[in-house]
Amino acid sequence: MGRLAGKVAVVFGGARGIGLATVKEFLAEGATVFAADIREPAEEIPGYSVVDATDEEQVGAFVDGVIAEAGRIDVLFNNVGIHLGKSLVDTTLAEFDNIFALNVRAAFLGTRAVLPHMIERKAGSIVTTSSNGGVMGRPGDPVYNATKHALVGLTKSIAVAHAHQGIRANTVNPGAIDTDMLRSTLNSPEEFETKQHQLVASTPAARVGEAWEVAKAVVFLASDESRFINGVVLPIDGAKAAGAMPGNRYSLDFELGVR
Numbered sequence: 682m683g684r685l686a687g688k689v690a691v692v693f694g695g696a697r698g699i700g701l702a703t704v705k706e707f708l709a710e711g712a713t714v715f716a717a718d719i720r721e722p723a724e725e726i727p728g729y730s731v732v733d734a735t736d737e738e739q740v741g742a743f744v745d746g747v748i749a750e751a752g753r754i755d756v757l758f759n760n761v762g763i764h765l766g767k768s769l770v771d772t773t774l775a776e777f778d779n780i781f782a783l784n785v786r787a788a789f790l791g792t793r794a795v796l797p798h799m800i801e802r803k804a805g806s807i808v809t810t811s812s813n814g815g816v817m818g819r820p821g822d823p824v825y826n827a828t829k830h831a832l833v834g835l836t837k838s839i840a841v842a843h844a845h846q847g848i849r850a851n852t853v854n855p856g857a858i859d860t861d862m863l864r865s866t867l868n869s870p871e872e873f874e875t876k877q878h879q880l881v882a883s884t885p886a887a888r889v890g891e892a893w894e895v896a897k898a899v900v901f902l903a904s905d906e907s908r909f910i911n912g913v914v915l916p917i918d919g920a921k922a923a924g925a926m927p928g929n930r931y932s933l934d935f936e937l938g939v940r
């Protein structure tokens with residue numbers, strides 16, 4: 682039997698990358714999945730809807746629709762996010778507002794829409810995609826980092842507030858994961874192969890991760906296997922957040938790790 686057999690899962694940001702990989706793992710583990718994203722999915726997904734996760738009405742209507750069809754929501758995966766690789770002084774106010782309005786607002790709206798149903802049933806697991814940048818400072822993307830730290834605060838607070846009602850809230854905190862988002866930080870997707878050393882220079886595992894490696898962790902946090910794990914921040918990052926490496930390891934002449 683699948684580890685999510687009988688569970689109803691909602692995934693925001695499920696069209697590609699980490700979200701799509703998680704939708705596939707959820708389905709493989711027996712969940713009924715309702716995935717939503719602002720774009721059409723990279724592959725056909727059953728139960729898929731186009732939803733702008735920053736739009737209060739659209740999120741509300743989508744969640745109401747899931748409840749009407751499935752009767753309950755056991756798992757919520759808040760995965761919507763965009764990146765902004767700019768220094769603080771180069772970030773405009775519009776860019777600041779835009780990334781908070783997306784990365785933080787989407788998780789707020791999704792959670793606020795689903796939580797009352799979980800409270801009513803006294804059960805539910807909420808998993809939110811934060812980042813390495815949600816647990817450590819990084820020089821290249823301070824405002825993105827701030828949004829990802831905000832998601833950690835939101836998650837821990839939900840855990841503390843609602844644990845006694847059978848609700849769990851945890852984050853996954855990926856390091857560099859090979860997705861369209863990561864590749865879009867380069868001038869062209871082809872640059873990926875040549876720029877890997879730069880991408881993982883600060884990763885002890887000396888490699889990027891795969892979307893399915895994050896999805897497996899989300900399945901664990903969504904499932905009853907993790908039923909007493911609540912309010913945690915789980916790095917999936919080849920030890921990047923664990924500490925500093927020997928100084929010479931930050932030079933670019935190291936051997937890439939095994940993928």
Ligand SMILES: NC(=O)c1ccc[n+]([C@@H]2O[C@H](COP(=O)([O-])OP(=O)(O)OC[C@H]3O[C@@H](n4cnc5c(N)ncnc54)[C@H](O)[C@@H]3O)[C@@H](O)[C@H]2O)c1
Nearest residue numbers: 694698699718719733734760761762812855857858860862
């Ligand atoms: N790839 C990485 O290296 C990495 C590292 C750390 C954290 N993350 C986080 O993981 C999550 C997934 O990222 P990914 O790498 O799979 O990138 P991605 O761009 O493939 O996935 C993000 C998804 O969010 C969707 N989205 C954007 N705006 C939306 C909106 N308004 N409404 C609904 N959906 C919307 C996108 O269409 C996309 O499908 C993000 O939150 C990202 O910040 C990624």
